[in-house]
Amino acid sequence: MSDFHWDYEVFLFIGVVVTMTAWLWSKFKKRHRSDNKQIQVIVGVGSFFPLLFVILSFRSFAYESFRIPSSSMMPTLLTGDFIYVDKSAYGVKLPVLHNKVIATGTPQRGDVVVFRSVEDPATDVVKRVVGVPGDHIRYDERTKQIFVNGKVMVETFDGPYLGFHDDINPNGLNQKTTITGDVEHHILHSSLVKRSYTHNDLVVPEGHYFGMGDNRDFSADSRDWGLIPERNIIGQAKGVWMHWRPGAFIEGLKRVGIQL
Numbered sequence: 723m724s725d726f727h728w729d730y731e732v733f734l735f736i737g738v739v740v741t742m743t744a745w746l747w748s749k750f751k752k753r754h755r756s757d758n759k760q761i762q763v764i765v766g767v768g769s770f771f772p773l774l775f776v777i778l779s780f781r782s783f784a785y786e787s788f789r790i791p792s793s794s795m796m797p798t799l800l801t802g803d804f805i806y807v808d809k810s811a812y813g814v815k816l817p818v819l820h821n822k823v824i825a826t827g828t829p830q831r832g833d834v835v836v837f838r839s840v841e842d843p844a845t846d847v848v849k850r851v852v853g854v855p856g857d858h859i860r861y862d863e864r865t866k867q868i869f870v871n872g873k874v875m876v877e878t879f880d881g882p883y884l885g886f887h888d889d890i891n892p893n894g895l896n897q898k899t900t901i902t903g904d905v906e907h908h909i910l911h912s913s914l915v916k917r918s919y920t921h922n923d924l925v926v927p928e929g930h931y932f933g934m935g936d937n938r939d940f941s942a943d944s945r946d947w948g949l950i951p952e953r954n955i956i957g958q959a960k961g962v963w964m965h966w967r968p969g970a971f972i973e974g975l976k977r978v979g980i981q982l
Contacts, residue, residue: 744768794935802967811958831903853932919945
């Protein structure tokens with residue numbers, strides 16, 4: 723089944739093809755009248771080719787910016803964070819088709835990755851890799867503990883979470899520290915939330931990954947909709963470069979005593 727879908731990248735690629743065609747025509751057409759309006763339009767369209775080509779190349783093979791739309795990765799990533807994603811971290815892929823042409827690495831436990839949603843390929847999702855091919859992953863719904871290849875991922879209690887909580891209930895929300903792979907990071911658990919999951923005991927097959935949100939009780943992830951195909955992975959999240967969300971500016975003014 724094809725995962726092709728119409729999105730910004732597809733339209734950008736089409737724009738590059740159209741403007742390149744016009745650019746080549748204007749460069750290699752030997753005889754034409756420069757005062758012809760149709761020819762002037764073609765030349766004008768072709769002038770956008772270099773810019774669109776650079777944008778497509780950088781977006782497809784280097785870095786791309788993504789906005790965090792939800793609280794599922796708190797406290798690591800907050801709603802409204804803009805992250806930059808290394809699209810060459812796990813291989814160089816063709817734009818639109820997403821076929822890997824050069825292998826540069828594979829996701830490791832602890833990596834935060836951006837990928838096309840398993841449920842809706844037109845939507846980009848961010849999660850932390852917990853299981854890689856060959857891993858046996860088990861999630862205990864009663865204790866909320868994760869077992870990787872029979873070993874529990876140890877979680878150290880830090881205390882009640884007092885940071886930004888977006889639209890979730892802050893009551894009973896606790897912060898813990900854990901280590902996923904070689905990465906030490908914080909996670910959140912809610913003492914008020916009990917959930918059951920469809921995929922809580924499985925072995926990760928080749929070409930797939932098991933991903934989870936750091937905000938464990940408020941994240942829809944591999945426990946719900948299953949494994950992440952390697953083909954869906956866009957790149958590795960490297961850091962936050964900006965934070966913006968509706969109301970953030972007003973809240974900031976209120977913190978310093980300015981009322982609107």
